[in-house]
Every structure is written in structure tokens, then in C-alpha cells.
Amino acid sequence: MTVDGLITAAAAVPLPSDGRLTGGVYVWNGGDRELTVPEGARASLLLLHAEEHKAEIGIEIGRGAELSVVELFTSAADAVLHLTQDEASLCRMTALVLSSARVHHTIDLVQRDARFDLGGAFVLSGDDRADWKIDVNHRSSDCSSRSVVKGVASGSAYGRFGGLVYVAPDAQRTDSQQTSRNVTIGRDARVETAPQLEIYADDVKCSHGATVGQIDGEAIMYMRQRGLTETQARRLQIEGFVGDAVMHSAVESVAEPLARIVAEKLETI
Amino acid sequence: MLVVKNLHASVAGKEILKGIDLRVKPGEVHAIMGPNGSGKSTLASVLAGSEKFTVTQGEVTFLGRDLLTLPIEDRARMGLFLGFQYPVEIPGVTMANFMKIAVNEHRKYRGEEPLTAGEFLRLMREKSAIVELDPKLTSRAVNEGFSGGEKKKNEIFQMAMLQPKLAILDETDSGLDIDALRIVATGVTRLHTADNATVVITHYQRLLDYIVPDYVHVLYKGRIIYSGDKSLALKLEKEGYDWLINDYREEER
Numbered sequence: 048m049t050v051d052g053l054i055t056a057a058a059a060v061p062l063p064s065d066g067r068l069t070g071g072v073y074v075w076n077g078g079d080r081e082l083t084v085p086e087g088a089r090a091s092l093l094l095l096h097a098e099e100h101k102a103e104i105g106i107e108i109g110r111g112a113e114l115s116v117v118e119l120f121t122s123a124a125d126a127v128l129h130l131t132q133d134e135a136s137l138c139r140m141t142a143l144v145l146s147s148a149r150v151h152h153t154i155d156l157v158q159r160d161a162r163f164d165l166g167g168a169f170v171l172s173g174d175d176r177a178d179w180k181i182d183v184n185h186r187s188s189d190c191s192s193r194s195v196v197k198g199v200a201s202g203s204a205y206g207r208f209g210g211l212v213y214v215a216p217d218a219q220r221t222d223s224q225q226t227s228r229n230v231t232i233g234r235d236a237r238v239e240t241a242p243q244l245e246i247y248a249d250d251v252k253c254s255h256g257a258t259v260g261q262i263d264g265e266a267i268m269y270m271r272q273r274g275l276t277e278t279q280a281r282r283l284q285i286e287g288f289v290g291d292a293v294m295h296s297a298v299e300s301v302a303e304p305l306a307r308i309v310a311e312k313l314e315t316i
Numbered sequence: 317m318l319v320v321k322n323l324h325a326s327v328a329g330k331e332i333l334k335g336i337d338l339r340v341k342p343g344e345v346h347a348i349m350g351p352n353g354s355g356k357s358t359l360a361s362v363l364a365g366s367e368k369f370t371v372t373q374g375e376v377t378f379l380g381r382d383l384l385t386l387p388i389e390d391r392a393r394m395g396l397f398l399g400f401q402y403p404v405e406i407p408g409v410t411m412a413n414f415m416k417i418a419v420n421e422h423r424k425y426r427g428e429e430p431l432t433a434g435e436f437l438r439l440m441r442e443k444s445a446i447v448e449l450d451p452k453l454t455s456r457a458v459n460e461g462f463s464g465g466e467k468k469k470n471e472i473f474q475m476a477m478l479q480p481k482l483a484i485l486d487e488t489d490s491g492l493d494i495d496a497l498r499i500v501a502t503g504v505t506r507l508h509t510a511d512n513a514t515v516v517i518t519h520y521q522r523l524l525d526y527i528v529p530d531y532v533h534v535l536y537k538g539r540i541i542y543s544g545d546k547s548l549a550l551k552l553e554k555e556g557y558d559w560l561i562n563d564y565r566e567e568e569r
Contacts, residue, residue, distance in 0.1 A: 269404040271388040272364055272397075273418040273474060274425070283417070287408025287457065 050097045050121060052304035059093050068092060068114070072298065079103045084112040086133075091115040091298045096124035096148065103127045108136040110158070115297040116140040117305065120177075123147040132190075134158035139297040142196075143305065144169035145312040150179040156190035156218075165194040166297075168289040171204035171236075172315040180209045183223065185248075187215075191222040197289050198229035200236040201316035208240040212255065216247040225255040230288060232262060232281075232316060282313055289313075317342050317513055318363075318383075318482055323374035324538075325362045331372070332358045334538035340482065343510040347524055347549060348517045350535035351557050356517045357401060359535070360486040364398040365391050379481065393425035395481030395512075399471040399488045406458040411470070412440065414458050415477050422478055443476035447503040465496035472503040483507075484515045489523040501526030521553035534560055 053059070059074035066082045068090035076095045079102055084090050086109035094104065099122055108114050110133045118128070123146055130138055132155065142165060144150060154163050169177050183192045192212065200206045206229070214221045229238040240257040262281060270280035286309075293309050296302040320338040324331060332355045340346055348356055362369050363376065365388035376383040379394060386394070406414070419439070420430040431439065444451050447469040459467050468488055475483050485504065489497055504527050508514060516527055524532075524546065532548040533540045534557065541564045542548070552560075 263404070263406075266404045266406050268366060268388065269400065270406070270414070270418075272392050272400075273414070273478065274389050274392040274421040275417055276389055276421075279417060279421075283409050283414065284406060287406055290408040 050095045050119060050308070052307070053093055053095065053117070053119070053301045056304050057091070057093060057298055057300045059091075072300070075104065077102060080105070082106045084108045084114045084136075086110045087112055089113045092117075093298065093301065094118040094126075094128070096120040096126060097122050099123045101125040103129075105129045106131070108132045108138055108161075110134045111136060113137045114139075116142075117296060117298045117301055118142040119305070119308070120144040120146050120148040120150065121308070125149040127151045128153070130154045130163070132156050132158070132161035132163065135160040137162045138164070140165045140167075141293075141295070141297040141305075142167035143293070143309065144171075144177050144179060145308065147171075147176045148179070150177070152179075152181045154181070154183045154192065155186055156184065156192065157186050159187045159189045161187070161190045163190075163192040163194075165196070166291060166295055167194070168197040168293070168309075169199070169206050169208075170289060170309065170312045170316065171198075171200045171202075171206050172312070173202045173204060175200075175202075175204040175206075177205075178207045178209075180211075181225075182211045182213065183225070185212070185214045185218040185221040185223065188217060188219045188221070190218065193224045195224075195226045195291070196228075197291070198227070198238050198240070199232070199285055199289060199316065200229070200238050201232035203235040205236070206238045208238070208242075208257075210240075210242045210255070212244050212246075212253060214244075214246040214248050214251050214253065218248045219250045221248060221251040221253065223251070223253045227257040228288075229257075229259040230262060230285070231259065232285075285313055285316065286310070317379060319377045320363075321375050323359075323362070323376060324372045325358060325369045326372055327358070327369050332369070332538055333362065335374070336535075336538070336540060338533070338540065340513045340515060342481075342513055344513045344531065345508065345527060345529045346513070346515045347527075347529035347532045348515060348535055348540075349519065349532060349549065349552060351561075354535045355538040356535050357486055360398055360484045360515075360517055363391075363484060364388060364396065389421070390425075392478075393422050395479075397475050397478055397480030397483045399468075399475060399483065399485035401486040401488075401490065403459045403462075403467040403471055405460045407460055409458050411454040411456060411458050415440065415454070415474065418474075419477055439477065444473055446476050446506055447472045448499050449473045464491040465493065468492055468496065468500050469503070472500055472507075476503070476507055479507075480512065482513050482515070484517070486517045487519065488516065489518055489520060497523065498526065521549045524549045536561060536564060
């Protein structure tokens, strides 16, 4: 599985030494870093975990700035990402975990009108083990966050998703949505999901939902009746299930290579 | 084309089909009617190959082959189409992508080359017109968010795409308003040729105003208890099933 295609497709450049992301598409592929997106700037960032490593990344997104992040795990990594978002900043993120990994995302919305939007998926096969935590902290009023994470586990894989949305006492008019949808394939695969809400403000709109299910047998029968083999039908259904996150990649130029890498991983389930 | 002999099938140990005999020849239209729970949908599912049911007795040949030993997809590729009573939603899978794989699997089975992207698009456009299906629906996920009428039109659209030898339409008329019923039924009629056959399962005579059957069968408690021509459907509409069921009870005694 190669991730070079992503870098080429996005024409991504290495991170600047001062860590200031002022525009264009940057690529990170290892090492602890502190980064900033200056006020009003618009940048994109690829975070590629293509080798076994441990890393901590901190990013401050300035007032009115926009950052689009695509994070991809294709090798066992232990990664911490800490985002701090200033007033009216926007972070759009696509995260895909296609291998064993420990992932911890912390998002601090520290000034009003900040917006965080994550579409993610983990696809695990064989004896992959993944643990993914997302903490979204609404520390100021009028911020919104949305995270939708799909999970697929097959073989004897194990996936764990822990999502926490925290709303501080003065974070009124918070709008937050958190969804975790999972499918296990076979008897030995396991997914655990633990979404949590901790709300200390009274004027908020928060929703969360979590499900773990099996492949839809009716849909498989339907597709086979139209001439697809069981394998084709299963793959198509799973592709459709995780598809959202890939189809709406935060960095549009990498949507296609990303879909290819996901399809390759799906071959193994 | 289809010969069903003494077919018995059960689900979870409960026998639903208790000896079905049915013979369908090319060019024919058969209607299967009967009260709720008589086994109509089970018959359709068993013929399609649903693994929910166990065939306990009997045989079925389709185009000269032993149908019951074939997997669902091979039955489909041979030309057996089931129009589902409840078409299934498949999130994230577009109609176009789904149909492209389906059509090409059928072609592969017949030893034909896959369609090019252009040929496929033309085919979709042509066939969606038959059931007045909004072409935009083909870029949406399979049946997701479709109205009841759109779902049923979509079944007939798929039938048009796959050009089956035998189409079994399981209550394709249920939940349709008059306009949708006319469109769906007209679509089915337009697809009918001297070489293919249609089995419609229905509760209502009104569908049969459009799709005129050569034979009407009444299924009751897992058996076909009576067969007749299209006038039988009219009589059933007027008089219900009681007279038949009573006669049948007499006979059973």
C-alpha cells in the first residue's frame, strides 16, 4: 500500500521549518511538531502514518483561518493530534485508519463560532487492533462540531471508538453531533463504541448515536438476485458503508487515490 | 421454461409450501393470487433461491436445469428475475454502479464482453424511460430515500436492464397509487415478448387490467387449489376467496 500517490495528487510540499501553514497543501510523515495556521489563512495538510511511529502534533488554527486535514494510517502508529481553534476558524478533517493504531484526537474550540467537521472510518482485518479516541471540547459559545466515524472489523480484528463531547458552562448555543456506526464481519471480529456527552451549558443542541451491527443479509440477497456474487455484494455494501468519508474528502485532490487505498484494504476483509 | 413439481418448503421447521405444481411456458403470463399468509411470497423467494427457506421435497427445473441446486446469482444470470415486494435500501451504493456490475455479470455469464461506459449510459437512459424513472435516481444510492412508487418503478427498471427470461413480480402493485400502478404495469407489458414469461403475485385484480394473465392460480395454505383464466381474477375480486376455500375444505374432508 503506497501513499506517495496522495502526495503527488495533492502536489503537497514538506512542512516549513517555522511550522506556519500559510497556504497550499503540506505533508507531514513523522516527528513531533507544533504548527499554526495564521489568522485568515487557508491551508491543507496531509498527515500520513505510513510507518510504525509515535508522534504528537499540535495545531493552532487562528481567527477566521481554515484548515483541511486528511489523516491516513496505513501502518501501526501511536498518534496524538491536538487542535486548538480560534474564533470563526474552520477545520475540516477526513481520517482513515486502515491498520492497527492508537489514535487520540483532541479538539479545543476555544473562541466563539469555531467549527470542526470530521468524517472518518476505520477498516480493520486480520488481527488489526485499533483504538481511536476523539475528544471535542466546546470551551466557548456558538461553536459547532460534527464527527461521523464508520467502523468495519473483520477476521479477528478489534476496533474501539471512544468519543467525548464536552460542553463548558458558558459554551451556550453549542451545536454538536457525534455518530459512530460500525459493522462486524464474521464471528471473531469485535467493535466497541463508547460515545459520551458531558454538558454543563443549558442552551445546546447535542446529538449522538452509536451502533454496531452485522452485514445486512437482505441487501446481500437483493444484490445476488441481480447477479452479483456474495463476495461482490459484501464488498459493495462495505464500500458504500465507508464511502461517505472517502467521497467527501476534506482535501478534494486526494479523494481518488484515497478511495483506491481504501479499496485495496477492503480486498483483505 | 419453468416446471415446479410437488414443491415443499419450510422455514424454522414450519412447512409453508405444501406441494406446489406449476408449469410456465415462454410467452405466458401467470397470476398467483390468494389470501394473506398462503405462501405466495415464499414461493417467489424459494424460486429465487432465498436461503431463509429449506426445500424439503419436490423439484424445479428452469430452462432444463435443476434450479434448486444453483446459487441465487446463477439463477439470476440464467434469466430469473425477482421483483421484490420490499426493495432493499443499500446506502452509499449508487444505482448506476450497482446496475453496471449486475449487467456485466450477466454478460460475463453469457460469454459476452462488458459494456463500455458509453454503451452502459445509453442503456440506462433507454430503460429508465420505460418506467418513466427520473434518470437522476440512478446517481442516488440504491432505493435510499426513494418513495414507494419509485422503489417499484426501480424494480421494473432493473428488470428492463437485465432482460430476464422469467420475471416473478412479488406484489409489485402494493402501495402504488393509480398513476404509479399504470406506469409500472405498462412497463411490465412493454417488456413482455413471446420468448419470456411473467409470474405476477398480487392481491388485486386491478393490476391484471393492465397485465392480462393467461392463467390465474389461487394459492391457499401452501397449495395451488384452483387455476383458471383471467375471468377467475374478476370473480375473485367480486366474490372473494371464500367459495374456493369452502370447496377446498369440503374436498379435504
